Amino acid sequence: MRILITGVRGKTGSALADRLAPRDDVELWGGSSDPALVDHDRVVPVELSWDRPEGWARATDGVDAVFVVVPLREDAPDLVASFLATTPASTHVVLLSERDPEQSGSEGWSARVERAVRESGRSWTMVRPGWFMQVLTDPRFFGEQIAEGRFAFPHPDARMAWIDTRDIAEVAELALTDERHVGQTYELSGPEAVPPARTAARLSAALGRTVRYTDPGTEGSLEGLSGFERDLTALTYERVRAGHFALVTDTVSRLTGHPARSLERFVADAA
Numbered sequence: 001m002r003i004l005i006t007g008v009r010g011k012t013g014s015a016l017a018d019r020l021a022p023r024d025d026v027e028l029w030g031g032s033s034d035p036a037l038v039d040h041d042r043v044v045p046v047e048l049s050w051d052r053p054e055g056w057a058r059a060t061d062g063v064d065a066v067f068v069v070v071p072l073r074e075d076a077p078d079l080v081a082s083f084l085a086t087t088p089a090s091t092h093v094v095l096l097s098e099r100d101p102e103q104s105g106s107e108g109w110s111a112r113v114e115r116a117v118r119e120s121g122r123s124w125t126m127v128r129p130g131w132f133m134q135v136l137t138d139p140r141f142f143g144e145q146i147a148e149g150r151f152a153f154p155h156p157d158a159r160m161a162w163i164d165t166r167d168i169a170e171v172a173e174l175a176l177t178d179e180r181h182v183g184q185t186y187e188l189s190g191p192e193a194v195p196p197a198r199t200a201a202r203l204s205a206a207l208g209r210t211v212r213y214t215d216p217g218t219e220g221s222l223e224g225l226s227g228f229e230r231d232l233t234a235l236t237y238e239r240v241r242a243g244h245f246a247l248v249t250d251t252v253s254r255l256t257g258h259p260a261r262s263l264e265r266f267v268a269d270a271a
């Protein structure tokens with residue numbers, strides 16, 4: 001079967017490519033706005049830019065299933081609807097959605113993306129993970145500060161059930177390749193919910209050096225962001241404070257047959 005991953009260079013897309021690319025029954029297409037940067041073994045690079053709709057039909061030609069990584073843009077609900085209209089009618093869509101989509105983004109932004117998928121006429125599976133462990137190493141998020149020995153995160157009392165994107169990828173692989181997951185919505189989390197100071201302690205222990213927790217306050221945590229991304233992040237941190245990301249589910253172990261990966265395991269493997 002032919003499977004397209006829309007964000008193959010990202011934290012989830014690359015983990016999913018690691019699982020799907022070695023399979024002999026899958027022809028894997030990896031979408032990127034710059035396909036020359038896709039260098040994953042056994043992945044066919046395809047141009048897929050949310051800014052260039054004229055290329056979408058070529059990227060979705062003959063696909064049986066697509067993993068959709070939602071762009072962080074206000075018009076994502078419309079973009080996803082238009083993009084899915086270019087896929088064959090029999091395509092199965094697995095959406096990388098969000099925890100509590102009605103409250104994610106202004107005016108139910110994530111819920112509107114989910115609605116676009118449900119109303120696409122394609123079969124679907126919704127995957128709703130909490131925060132990814134991989135933001136702790138991604139230089140576009142916390143990677144640099146943690147490398148420097150600090151972890152600045154607002155709301156010291158808020159617990160987070162960090163999830164490893166490799167667990168999301170395992171669930172996505174099942175959803176893309178096994179029709180028993182059609183019409184299902186999966187709430188995914190890591191194995192436990194910990195406050196940020198404990199996250200820093202776990203990182204320190206696993207790295208063998210001190211990662212100090214600091215509370216940057218709400219404003220500090222939004223530094224450098226602007227526009228839609230700033231508003232979305234501000235709302236997300238509000239949801240962090242309200243405990244939306246503390247939910248621990250057994251979905252990963254139920255579907256994959258193994259417990260969700262721990263922070264310690266993530267750090268050890270990343271090192």
Ligand SMILES: NC(=O)c1ccc[n+]([C@@H]2O[C@H](COP(=O)([O-])OP(=O)(O)OC[C@H]3O[C@@H](n4cnc5c(N)ncnc54)[C@H](OP(=O)(O)O)[C@@H]3O)[C@@H](O)[C@H]2O)c1
Nearest residue numbers: 007008009010011012013032033034070097129130131132
């Ligand atoms: N982060 C979380 O904790 C979290 C939690 C729940 C849901 N989500 C949702 O997950 C989605 C994001 O997924 P993700 O975190 O897997 O994607 P990501 O790592 O943010 O990557 C998304 C895209 O960014 C581009 N990119 C730019 N610079 C890059 C670089 N240096 N390395 C890799 N990619 C780069 C790539 O597209 P090009 O190849 O076109 O450049 C890539 O596909 C969002 O819709 C978000 O709302 C995130």
